[in-house]
Amino acid sequence: MIHSQGLRYRYSGGSELRFPDVQVPQGAVLLLSGPSGSGKSTWLALVAALVAPSAGALQVAGQEVAALRGAAADAWRAGAIGFLPQKLHLSEALTVQQNLAMAQWAAGRDEDIASIHTALNALGVADLAGRLPGQLSGGQAQRVALARAVLLKPQVLLADEPTASLDDEAAAQAVGLLLATAARHGATLVIATHDARVAELIPPADDGQIGFQRLSLVREQLSKA
Numbered sequence: 001m002i003h004s005q006g007l008r009y010r011y012s013g014g015s016e017l018r019f020p021d022v023q024v025p026q027g028a029v030l031l032l033s034g035p036s037g038s039g040k041s042t043w044l045a046l047v048a049a050l051v052a053p054s055a056g057a058l059q060v061a062g063q064e065v066a067a068l069r070g071a072a073a074d075a076w077r078a079g080a081i082g083f084l085p086q087k088l089h090l091s092e093a094l095t096v097q098q099n100l101a102m103a104q105w106a107a108g109r110d111e112d113i114a115s116i117h118t119a120l121n122a123l124g125v126a127d128l129a130g131r132l133p134g135q136l137s138g139g140q141a142q143r144v145a146l147a148r149a150v151l152l153k154p155q156v157l158l159a160d161e162p163t164a165s166l167d168d169e170a171a172a173q174a175v176g177l178l179l180a181t182a183a184r185h186g187a188t189l190v191i192a193t194h195d196a197r198v199a200e201l202i203p204p205a206d207d208g209q210i211g212f213q214r215l216s217l218v219r220e221q222l223s224k225a
Contacts, residue, residue: 048158123177158190
Protein backbone atom coordinates (compact mmCIF):
# COMPACT_ATOMS: atom_id res chain seq x y z
CA MET A 1 0.00 0.00 0.00
CA ILE A 2 1.18 3.52 -0.84
CA HIS A 3 -0.65 6.57 0.47
CA SER A 4 0.52 10.16 0.18
CA GLN A 5 -1.03 13.52 0.98
CA GLY A 6 0.44 16.95 0.42
CA LEU A 7 3.79 15.41 -0.46
CA ARG A 8 6.64 17.81 -1.32
CA TYR A 9 10.37 17.57 -1.80
CA ARG A 10 12.75 20.51 -1.60
CA TYR A 11 16.00 20.36 -3.53
CA SER A 12 19.23 21.80 -2.15
CA GLY A 13 19.01 24.66 -4.65
CA GLY A 14 15.75 25.83 -3.11
CA SER A 15 13.27 24.60 -5.72
CA GLU A 16 10.40 22.44 -4.50
CA LEU A 17 8.49 19.69 -6.23
CA ARG A 18 4.85 19.15 -5.26
CA PHE A 19 3.32 15.76 -5.92
CA PRO A 20 -0.34 14.82 -6.45
CA ASP A 21 -1.98 12.81 -3.67
CA VAL A 22 -2.14 9.08 -4.29
CA GLN A 23 -3.65 6.01 -2.66
CA VAL A 24 -2.60 2.65 -4.09
CA PRO A 25 -3.88 -0.55 -2.44
CA GLN A 26 -1.62 -3.54 -1.84
CA GLY A 27 -1.17 -5.60 -4.97
CA ALA A 28 -2.17 -2.83 -7.38
CA VAL A 29 -0.11 -1.37 -10.22
CA LEU A 30 0.77 2.33 -10.40
CA LEU A 31 2.01 3.82 -13.66
CA LEU A 32 4.12 6.87 -12.82
CA SER A 33 4.48 8.88 -16.01
CA GLY A 34 5.89 12.19 -17.08
CA PRO A 35 8.75 13.66 -19.11
CA SER A 36 12.37 13.66 -18.00
CA GLY A 37 12.86 16.11 -15.13
CA SER A 38 9.27 15.91 -13.90
CA GLY A 39 10.18 14.17 -10.63
CA LYS A 40 9.65 10.47 -11.28
CA SER A 41 12.99 9.41 -9.84
CA THR A 42 12.50 11.72 -6.85
CA TRP A 43 9.08 10.17 -6.16
CA LEU A 44 10.61 6.69 -6.25
CA ALA A 45 13.37 7.82 -3.89
CA LEU A 46 10.76 9.17 -1.46
CA VAL A 47 8.78 5.92 -1.53
CA ALA A 48 11.98 3.94 -0.87
CA ALA A 49 12.97 6.25 2.02
CA LEU A 50 16.17 7.20 0.23
CA VAL A 51 15.31 10.87 0.75
CA ALA A 52 12.94 12.58 3.18
CA PRO A 53 9.99 14.76 2.14
CA SER A 54 10.04 18.45 3.01
CA ALA A 55 6.31 18.35 3.76
CA GLY A 56 3.30 16.05 3.67
CA ALA A 57 2.56 12.47 4.68
CA LEU A 58 3.77 9.34 2.93
CA GLN A 59 2.92 5.85 4.13
CA VAL A 60 4.39 2.82 2.36
CA ALA A 61 3.70 -0.79 3.34
CA GLY A 62 2.24 0.37 6.64
CA GLN A 63 5.22 2.57 7.51
CA GLU A 64 5.34 6.37 7.74
CA VAL A 65 8.58 6.77 5.81
CA ALA A 66 9.38 10.31 7.00
CA ALA A 67 9.97 8.84 10.45
CA LEU A 68 12.75 6.58 9.18
CA ARG A 69 16.40 7.56 9.44
CA GLY A 70 19.79 5.90 8.97
CA ALA A 71 20.01 2.22 9.84
CA ALA A 72 16.27 2.00 10.53
CA ALA A 73 15.54 3.21 6.99
CA ASP A 74 18.05 0.76 5.53
CA ALA A 75 16.56 -2.19 7.43
CA TRP A 76 12.99 -1.30 6.47
CA ARG A 77 13.93 -0.76 2.83
CA ALA A 78 15.72 -4.11 2.60
CA GLY A 79 12.62 -5.98 3.70
CA ALA A 80 9.80 -3.91 2.20
CA ILE A 81 11.10 -2.50 -1.08
CA GLY A 82 12.35 -4.22 -4.22
CA PHE A 83 13.97 -1.95 -6.78
CA LEU A 84 14.69 -2.52 -10.46
CA PRO A 85 16.80 0.48 -11.54
CA GLN A 86 17.26 1.61 -15.12
CA LYS A 87 20.97 0.87 -14.74
CA LEU A 88 20.90 -2.62 -13.28
CA HIS A 89 24.00 -2.22 -11.08
CA LEU A 90 25.06 -5.87 -11.18
CA SER A 91 28.60 -6.25 -9.85
CA GLU A 92 30.76 -7.35 -12.78
CA ALA A 93 33.22 -9.14 -10.48
CA LEU A 94 30.58 -11.39 -8.93
CA THR A 95 28.57 -14.26 -10.35
CA VAL A 96 24.81 -14.07 -10.69
CA GLN A 97 24.38 -16.10 -7.51
CA GLN A 98 26.79 -13.87 -5.62
CA ASN A 99 24.99 -10.74 -6.82
CA LEU A 100 21.78 -12.06 -5.29
CA ALA A 101 23.56 -13.15 -2.14
CA MET A 102 24.74 -9.55 -1.73
CA ALA A 103 21.10 -8.51 -1.35
CA GLN A 104 20.74 -11.00 1.50
CA TRP A 105 23.93 -9.82 3.18
CA ALA A 106 22.90 -6.16 2.83
CA ALA A 107 19.68 -7.01 4.67
CA GLY A 108 21.64 -8.63 7.50
CA ARG A 109 20.66 -12.14 6.50
CA ASP A 110 22.74 -15.25 5.89
CA GLU A 111 23.22 -16.45 2.35
CA ASP A 112 20.35 -18.73 1.39
CA ILE A 113 21.25 -20.58 -1.80
CA ALA A 114 17.88 -22.34 -1.97
CA SER A 115 15.91 -19.07 -2.04
CA ILE A 116 18.35 -17.62 -4.60
CA HIS A 117 17.79 -20.62 -6.86
CA THR A 118 14.02 -20.33 -6.41
CA ALA A 119 14.05 -16.64 -7.39
CA LEU A 120 16.22 -17.28 -10.44
CA ASN A 121 14.21 -20.33 -11.47
CA ALA A 122 10.93 -18.38 -11.31
CA LEU A 123 12.37 -15.99 -13.89
CA GLY A 124 13.88 -18.69 -16.07
CA VAL A 125 17.54 -17.89 -15.39
CA ALA A 126 18.57 -20.49 -12.79
CA ASP A 127 21.04 -21.97 -15.28
CA LEU A 128 22.93 -18.65 -15.28
CA ALA A 129 23.77 -18.70 -11.56
CA GLY A 130 27.48 -19.27 -12.16
CA ARG A 131 27.92 -16.68 -14.91
CA LEU A 132 29.31 -13.18 -14.60
CA PRO A 133 27.07 -10.24 -15.66
CA GLY A 134 29.32 -9.58 -18.66
CA GLN A 135 28.35 -12.99 -20.00
CA LEU A 136 24.63 -12.19 -20.00
CA SER A 137 22.43 -10.70 -22.71
CA GLY A 138 20.49 -7.55 -21.89
CA GLY A 139 17.28 -9.51 -21.33
CA GLN A 140 19.03 -12.06 -19.12
CA ALA A 141 20.62 -9.30 -17.03
CA GLN A 142 17.24 -7.66 -16.51
CA ARG A 143 15.73 -10.95 -15.34
CA VAL A 144 18.61 -11.45 -12.91
CA ALA A 145 18.18 -7.91 -11.57
CA LEU A 146 14.45 -8.53 -11.15
CA ALA A 147 15.16 -11.79 -9.30
CA ARG A 148 17.43 -9.82 -6.98
CA ALA A 149 14.71 -7.18 -6.46
CA VAL A 150 12.10 -9.74 -5.35
CA LEU A 151 14.46 -12.12 -3.55
CA LEU A 152 13.42 -10.92 -0.08
CA LYS A 153 9.71 -10.88 -1.02
CA PRO A 154 9.13 -7.11 -0.82
CA GLN A 155 5.70 -5.58 -0.43
CA VAL A 156 6.47 -2.86 -2.99
CA LEU A 157 8.34 -3.31 -6.29
CA LEU A 158 9.69 -0.18 -8.00
CA ALA A 159 10.82 -0.23 -11.64
CA ASP A 160 12.56 2.83 -13.11
CA GLU A 161 12.27 3.12 -16.92
CA PRO A 162 12.24 -0.68 -17.48
CA THR A 163 11.56 -0.33 -21.23
CA ALA A 164 14.18 2.32 -22.02
CA SER A 165 16.03 1.54 -25.27
CA LEU A 166 13.96 -1.62 -25.87
CA ASP A 167 12.16 -2.44 -29.11
CA ASP A 168 8.43 -3.16 -29.02
CA GLU A 169 8.78 -6.92 -28.53
CA ALA A 170 11.35 -6.61 -25.75
CA ALA A 171 9.33 -3.85 -24.06
CA ALA A 172 6.23 -6.05 -24.01
CA GLN A 173 8.25 -8.90 -22.50
CA ALA A 174 9.73 -6.62 -19.83
CA VAL A 175 6.35 -5.24 -18.75
CA GLY A 176 4.76 -8.68 -18.79
CA LEU A 177 7.57 -10.00 -16.63
CA LEU A 178 7.12 -7.20 -14.09
CA LEU A 179 3.36 -7.71 -13.91
CA ALA A 180 3.65 -11.49 -13.50
CA THR A 181 6.42 -11.22 -10.90
CA ALA A 182 4.59 -8.63 -8.80
CA ALA A 183 1.38 -10.69 -8.96
CA ARG A 184 3.26 -13.84 -7.90
CA HIS A 185 4.51 -12.06 -4.76
CA GLY A 186 1.37 -9.99 -4.09
CA ALA A 187 3.50 -6.85 -4.34
CA THR A 188 2.38 -3.36 -5.23
CA LEU A 189 4.11 -2.49 -8.51
CA VAL A 190 5.19 1.02 -9.50
CA ILE A 191 6.50 1.52 -13.04
CA ALA A 192 8.08 4.93 -13.61
CA THR A 193 8.40 5.75 -17.29
CA HIS A 194 8.10 8.37 -20.00
CA ASP A 195 7.46 5.56 -22.53
CA ALA A 196 3.90 5.89 -23.84
CA ARG A 197 3.89 2.20 -24.86
CA VAL A 198 3.83 1.00 -21.25
CA ALA A 199 0.23 2.04 -20.56
CA GLU A 200 -0.91 0.05 -23.58
CA LEU A 201 0.91 -3.03 -22.29
CA ILE A 202 -0.92 -3.13 -18.94
CA PRO A 203 -4.23 -4.99 -19.34
CA PRO A 204 -7.43 -3.47 -17.94
CA ALA A 205 -8.68 -4.86 -14.65
CA ASP A 206 -11.06 -7.79 -14.77
CA ASP A 207 -13.50 -8.62 -11.98
CA GLY A 208 -11.51 -9.67 -8.95
CA GLN A 209 -8.36 -7.87 -10.08
CA ILE A 210 -7.11 -4.63 -8.59
CA GLY A 211 -5.92 -3.19 -11.90
CA PHE A 212 -3.77 -0.11 -12.23
CA GLN A 213 -3.76 3.61 -11.59
CA ARG A 214 -1.92 6.48 -13.25
CA LEU A 215 0.02 9.28 -11.62
CA SER A 216 1.24 11.85 -14.13
CA LEU A 217 3.91 14.36 -13.18
CA VAL A 218 4.71 17.57 -15.09
CA ARG A 219 7.66 19.93 -15.02
CA GLU A 220 5.41 22.87 -14.19
CA GLN A 221 5.01 21.53 -10.66
CA LEU A 222 8.51 22.79 -9.91
CA SER A 223 8.54 26.14 -8.13
CA LYS A 224 10.97 28.31 -6.22
CA ALA A 225 10.34 28.62 -2.47
